[in-house]
Amino acid sequence: MKRLFLLVIALGLLLTPLLAAAEVRTYTEIVSIKVEDDEYTARKKAEQRAREQALEHYLRDVYPDRAATLNLTGDEKYVKDLEILESSVTGMFGKELKAKIRVTINEEAVRAYLKRQGAVTGKNEERRIVVMIIPGKMDTGDAPMILDNVRAEVRRSLTAAEYTVIDSDDDAVNKALTEEADYNKMVQHMNKIADQLADKGEWLVLGKVDVSVAPSGSAYIYRAMMTGKTVSLASRDLMWEGNPDGAARASKEEAPAAIRLAAIAGGKAFAKEVVAALNTKTLTQERRGARFELVLPTKGDYRLERKLLKLLGEDVKGLKNVSQKNRGKGDMVVDLYYAGKISDLVDLLMDSFEKDAQLKRWNPEIQGNKVVFK
Numbered sequence: 001m002k003r004l005f006l007l008v009i010a011l012g013l014l015l016t017p018l019l020a021a022a023e024v025r026t027y028t029e030i031v032s033i034k035v036e037d038d039e040y041t042a043r044k045k046a047e048q049r050a051r052e053q054a055l056e057h058y059l060r061d062v063y064p065d066r067a068a069t070l071n072l073t074g075d076e077k078y079v080k081d082l083e084i085l086e087s088s089v090t091g092m093f094g095k096e097l098k099a100k101i102r103v104t105i106n107e108e109a110v111r112a113y114l115k116r117q118g119a120v121t122g123k124n125e126e127r128r129i130v131v132m133i134i135p136g137k138m139d140t141g142d143a144p145m146i147l148d149n150v151r152a153e154v155r156r157s158l159t160a161a162e163y164t165v166i167d168s169d170d171d172a173v174n175k176a177l178t179e180e181a182d183y184n185k186m187v188q189h190m191n192k193i194a195d196q197l198a199d200k201g202e203w204l205v206l207g208k209v210d211v212s213v214a215p216s217g218s219a220y221i222y223r224a225m226m227t228g229k230t231v232s233l234a235s236r237d238l239m240w241e242g243n244p245d246g247a248a249r250a251s252k253e254e255a256p257a258a259i260r261l262a263a264i265a266g267g268k269a270f271a272k273e274v275v276a277a278l279n280t281k282t283l284t285q286e287r288r289g290a291r292f293e294l295v296l297p298t299k300g301d302y303r304l305e306r307k308l309l310k311l312l313g314e315d316v317k318g319l320k321n322v323s324q325k326n327r328g329k330g331d332m333v334v335d336l337y338y339a340g341k342i343s344d345l346v347d348l349l350m351d352s353f354e355k356d357a358q359l360k361r362w363n364p365e366i367q368g369n370k371v372v373f374k
Contacts, residue, residue: 025061025105027054028085035095042097043087051079054103058110077318077339080106128201129158129278130233131167132176132193134183136210136225142256146224146263150209153267161275166200173197183208183227191236195368198233205230205274209266211259216249222258223247224266230274234342235290235369240277244269291337292345293325295372297362298332304358305332312336316352342366 029050035042055078081104089097133151135143155165168174176193186193186206194204207228214221223245230240246265250258294312298304305324313322318338325333338345346364349371353359362373 025058025107027057027103027105029053029057029101029103031099031101033097033099035089035091035097039089039097042089043084043099046087046097046099047082047084047101050099050101050103051076051082054079054105055110058105078106078110080104127162128164128166129203129205130170130173130197130201131155131158131165131205131207132173132186133167133205133207133209133228134186136183136208136227138211139213142211142259145256146209146211146259149260149263150207150224150226150267150270153264154205154207154271157268157271158275161271163275163278164201170200172200187229190231191368194231194233194236198368200233202233203230203239203278204233207270209263211262213255219249219251220255220258221247221249222255222262224259224262226266226270228270228274230277232290235292237291240274242270242273244273290339291335291369292342293370294332294334294336294349295370296332296334297373300329308332308334308359311352311356316348318348342369342371346371 031046031049031053033042033046033049081102083102085100085102087097087099089095131151131154133147133154135147138146151167155167158165166173176196183206190204190206193206197204205228207226210225210227212223212225214223224247225243225245227243228241229238231238244266246262246267246269248258248261248265296308298308309322309324312319312334318340320337320339322334322336325335338348343366346366350364353362365372365374
């Protein structure tokens with residue numbers, strides 16, 4: 001009996017930290033909403049307000065250093081459960097709904113979002129960015145040194161901003177650089193390059209550096225002029241495009257040092273604009289999702305197309321702005337937005353199609369930001 005008692009105590013000590021680790025974060029929110037249309041609409045607004053408040057409280061509790069700069073917008077995917085505990089409507093003419101609502105946070109979804117925003121220290125494996133920078137016109141003839149300094153500064157700045165940088169040290173990136181060593185060709189063939197590097201990261205940065213020298217009194221201005229653009233590897237959305245530069249003034253004798261300083265300044269300005277654009281547009285993409293295209297072998301079957309539109313627009317959760325690009329002729333082409341990777345989108349669609357005898361026979365093929373079913 002004594003041994004059994006000791007065993008129970010030991011098990012309790014072992015399980016206590018596990019139970020603490022598995023703690024579910026639940027918040028009880030008190031909200032008041034004016035009843036402008038009907039009580040059902042007011043109730044829905046109250047639920048939305050409760051989600052927003054609970055997520056704000058959660059961020060302040062768990063990520064206090066970043067809470068002021070993060071906004072989860074009360075999205076349903078960040079809430080695991082919501083229950084109205086109490087509600088009442090008061091007033092004769094100006095009615096008001098008061099509700100007490102319990103909200104359980106979906107911590108896994110929140111954490112995945114925060115990782116993409118760099119808010120979780122050291123968890124930047126989902127913030128991989130492929131960087132390809134090539135030389136343009138070089139008045140000074142120091143292309144290798146200039147490129148090394150620009151690339152090093154871009155890598156340093158992006159890493160400091162909690163991105164994982166994949167650049168010319170990677171075999172696949174180096175091969176793509178060798179094949180397309182001209183910036184204009186790189187831009188023209190951006191989709192081809194993105195297809196080659198799709199599994200390397202989340203974004204692709206293309207850049208070119210030109211160097212000019214101009215007299216300035218008794219000295220010279222050495223200028224590293226950057227040209228570049230950034231695209232999402234999943235959706236091919238343009239995230240940034242710009243022409244920052246860096247400059248240094250020095251005598252002709254100090255040219256090597258001035259060129260190096262100009263290259264560093266150009267790389268820093270380039271990376272700063274890329275980071276600012278990604279921090280802004282990634283938040284927008286997180287709420288809206290990335291744009292994808294589906295090609296479905298309906299062969300002009302109008303009834304099948306209607307069934308698919310209803311399925312994608314109403315039944316498959318997580319898809320937004322579903323719209324058909326053609327109708328009644330050949331394969332059905334659908335545009336939609338989805339907040340996730342294209343591989344996750346394919347899994348979601350296959351799970352939904354599995355319930356239908358006709359649709360489950362289709363097999364998907366990923367082509368860039370397009371999913372072609374055959």
